[in-house]
Amino acid sequence: MSDRKLTARGRLRRTQLMDEATRLFAERGYHPTSVAEICARIEAGKGVFYWYFSSKEELFIEILRDAQRDLRRRQHADISEISDPVERIAAGVRTSVMWSAEHRELFRLFEFAQTDERFAGAMRSGRKVLVSDTAAHLAEAIETGRIPDARPEHLAHAIFGVSSQLTMEFIHHRSEPADQVADVVVAFCIGGIGATLP
Amino acid sequence: MSDRKLTARGRLRRTQLMDEATRLFAERGYHPTSVAEICARIEAGKGVFYWYFSSKEELFIEILRDAQRDLRRRQHADISEISDPVERIAAGVRTSVMWSAEHRELFRLFEFAQTDERFAGAMRSGRKVLVSDTAAHLAEAIETGRIPDARPEHLAHAIFGVSSQLTMEFIHHRSEPADQVADVVVAFCIGGIGATLP
Amino acid sequence: MSDRKLTARGRLRRTQLMDEATRLFAERGYHPTSVAEICARIEAGKGVFYWYFSSKEELFIEILRDAQRDLRRRQHADISEISDPVERIAAGVRTSVMWSAEHRELFRLFEFAQTDERFAGAMRSGRKVLVSDTAAHLAEAIETGRIPDARPEHLAHAIFGVSSQLTMEFIHHRSEPADQVADVVVAFCIGGIGATLP
Amino acid sequence: MSDRKLTARGRLRRTQLMDEATRLFAERGYHPTSVAEICARIEAGKGVFYWYFSSKEELFIEILRDAQRDLRRRQHADISEISDPVERIAAGVRTSVMWSAEHRELFRLFEFAQTDERFAGAMRSGRKVLVSDTAAHLAEAIETGRIPDARPEHLAHAIFGVSSQLTMEFIHHRSEPADQVADVVVAFCIGGIGATLP
DNA sequence: GATGAATGAGTCTTCATTCAT
């Protein structure tokens, strides 16, 4: 389905569909959003949807994958030149908070996706990638004695938990400035892994 | 609805309904579980359901509230006699991890509830209570100079995030022993708030 | 589905549904008839249908089975007391022509069912039963020297073909009197198997 | 539509379309086969279809007509030189069985076409032609005293019924050799009309 | 208190057909 060759206009339509769906899914949830409504919003017949996606489910998975890919790309870009592993972790965390602040809708989708059997798999594997990036830096920090010994995976998930929770509560619900929240997250995590920043 | 006076048998029926619903909602999600199925499982007609609950939505909210109440009660019991605020926090965290380990299904329900407009409100207020308990201990710790200055609410949410994430990943998905995971959570959080335990 | 216990009213509803469906399927075909229409005709909501049948397909198969069972019952009744195998065959053929004359709609359903993969199986097994009844009489006739040797199955199917075709053309399309058509069928078949009637 | 002047390539495309449609209709039925699928199979856009046929219905009718024409042509060829009417009938029957054996798919299409209002008409008139060819030979046989008096049309339809049924069951389903089945058909029919072959 | 039955709006999806390019 997603491998069909599309014209320029086709690509546009497909993107419209994904954007609108993302918005609606985030606003009212996956189940309460109907295919019909997504189409209506972009002023297209119900049929277009099925020209570009084979099912509502497939569309959602596609959105999820795209988003995870995007976040990861950005983290790589922001981190690549940093040599100290702890600073790398701090930068990665900051990036992820900022990204979530900018993509409120995608963030919500991630939350939901974790709770539905059908998408939990896709989410888990996506999260695994993100988390194991962090875990690698942590392993390096432990080996070089920068932080005390511990299981990198445990720490990486803890970091992930802090970022998610604070982003959701303070950025999305209370609209505090994203960079200040990021500071808090970084501080907590650095303390949590037993490191100090110069 | 919930204030109706029930006979002993009535109370039993009601509890059966809630238990079965909890199981099914956790297993396959709220939307994919139909009222008909819940009733079928306890071998009752669909009418029974509407005798005890005015809607599927109400039932779910009731489940949520019960669960939050239960967790809080347990935390109070486990904490009440501890005088050091940091130790109190540690004990509270440990309790919450253990509780989540024992109530896998309720934990999943919490996750979902956060993602649906209809239940997010109920969840937020419930979480607020839990979190503000922790925040109170943190405020005390800050005032008494046990930990460096910071916004208690920020820290409380960070703690909540670590507990949730590690519980989900390591206890529910990977089945690591709950108390060991609790140790990790506690250690990370103590470090995160800048404290040390004797 | 079909094993649900029904009240008197329930049984009535179910029968109404089957009758109306039979009529519509026969009139315009299986595919062109929608579940919605069947329900509308008996002035019921779309949901009733699915209370009694798990799918449109299941309903059709049920109709088919009922009909085959009915025809067979009637043949048994009409034949049981006849001792000469050839006369038994003649009587059976006559019964089947008369039955088809009376149940024009069911006859049409049989025709269609043969052409659709999903129902061909059910039809084939139903037809097999009918045909093998005839084949048994033929075998007896051959053994007792009443008719020349030949494969009973071949003959039975030939008889089946003659009945079907003449019923369809002359009774259903041209409305000739059923008993006269039955005479023709019997005469042709008796000649076909190489017998003579006293 | 069908009278449009086509280039060589156009004729090829049109034939491909008909062949593929015949195959698919026979395999899974008329309704379950979509225009899109037919086009996909010959690797053409959906537009092509509507360049050559004005509708799915028209295509099907065209297939039907072509087939009936072909069968009739072949019967004429096989019969033309035979002077005895009974032998002519026997030869015609044999031809029709052999043709059906070779064109399994078309045979299935005929069966279905009879059951759908839209095509029943086309089928009936086609069958009428075939049957009245046979009826003519029968009339001659009756006039010349070769067989006992009876209504030629009745007999012709009976013959048709025997051929169809035995072909379907023994050739198409049980794969018995076509010529042996043809022998059975011929024998039964000769007996049925009260004739004997020298 | 409880049940079988009914309702009908709403869901996803399919498909014949049309049309701009």
Added chain:
DNA sequence: CATGAATGAAGACTCATTCAT
């Protein structure tokens, strides 16, 4: 001639909810 894209009516089926008995 051909294609990719679009349309939207129609279809099968689900489900929360209601109600007569």
